[in-house]
Amino acid sequence: MRSITTAAAFAIAASLAAGQESGKSGKGSKSGDCTDCSVDTLTRATTVTSLAFETYGNENGFLDFQSLLDFCCNKDERDVFLAAVEFTQGCLVYTDCLLAETFAQIDDPSSNKPLPIAEGGFLIAAVNQFCLAEQIGEKLPIGGDCPTPDELCAPIVAPLGACVVGPDN
Helix, strand or coil: CCCHHHHHHHHHHHHHHHHHHHHHHCEECCCCCCCCEEHHHHHHHHHHHHHHHHHHCCCCCEECHHHHHHHHHCHHHHHHHHHHHHHHHCCCECHHHHHHHHHHHHCCCCCCCCCCEEHHHHHHHHHHHHHHHHHHCCCECCCCCCCCHHHHHHHHHHHHCCCCCCCCC
16 A cells, blocks of 8 residues: 555645646547546546545455554544645546445445445446536536535544554554
C-alpha cells in the first residue's frame, strides 16, 4: 500500500494531466449501447479508483471492512484522501455521496458478512456515474445531500469502542 501522500500526489498529477489532455482529445467514443464520455472524465474515474485502492485496498485488490476501519480510524490520512478525491472529481460527483455509496456496498446491512468491492467493479461504477454527470451537466446526485464521513464512520467505529490498530495502521 502506498502512503497517502504519494497517492494524493498521484491523484493531483493525473488530474492535472487529464485537464491538459481533455482539450485535445475531445470525446472518447464507445460502440454498442455505451455512451460518449470525455477522456478527461474517464481519467478522473480511473484516478479516483487508483487513489481509493492504493490508499485503502487490501493486498488482494479489494476494499473491505478493514478498508472502512482504516478510513475511519485515521482522520489525518482521511482528510488528505478526501481532499485528493474532491480535487480529482469534485466537479462531477459529491464526494460525500460517492463515499456513502462505497460504504453502503461494503457494509451491507442485509448481510451478516460485509461485501468487498473489487477494483474493476469500483472503476465501472465510477465511470458510469462520472459520465452520467458529464452528460447531464449537473453534479450527482442532484441535491447532494449525503452523510458526512464522520456520520458514516460513527456506526462502524462505535460498536468497537475505539479504532482497532492493525499492521497497516
